Amino acid sequence: MAIINCKDCGKVCVANLSEQCAECRQKTWQAEVKVAEYLEAHQNSTLEEIHQATGVQRHIIMQMIRTGHISEGSVSYPCANCQAPISEGRLCAKCVGQVLKHFEPREQAAPEAERRSGEMYTRQIVMNKV
Numbered sequence: 001m002a003i004i005n006c007k008d009c010g011k012v013c014v015a016n017l018s019e020q021c022a023e024c025r026q027k028t029w030q031a032e033v034k035v036a037e038y039l040e041a042h043q044n045s046t047l048e049e050i051h052q053a054t055g056v057q058r059h060i061i062m063q064m065i066r067t068g069h070i071s072e073g074s075v076s077y078p079c080a081n082c083q084a085p086i087s088e089g090r091l092c093a094k095c096v097g098q099v100l101k102h103f104e105p106r107e108q109a110a111p112e113a114e115r116r117s118g119e120m121y122t123r124q125i126v127m128n129k130v
Contacts (some may be wrong), residue, residue: 006020027084035064
């Protein structure tokens, strides 16, 4: 049995999946209930609207989305890069496109010898040294 510090309040507690002490875990559960009740009456709310109406911290609401307690698409929250409202993932479509541009394969002309040669590069080195 491992001992850790609670990730929220810093108290010493027994290690568990939530990495929280019993008090903080209870507070988080109550906050999740509060958010769920709010969303029953106000579907398709933004993260900020939920935070303002319930007083629940933003990171708890985002944790609920990541863990599946709130289905993606029912709450909008800011893009991690440009702060545009999104309802799934971490980045908006525009930012995803910008990121993917950096990973597009670039054509590089292979040296003429490599293109026409079916031999392995290591063999060429050995043969050139002899």
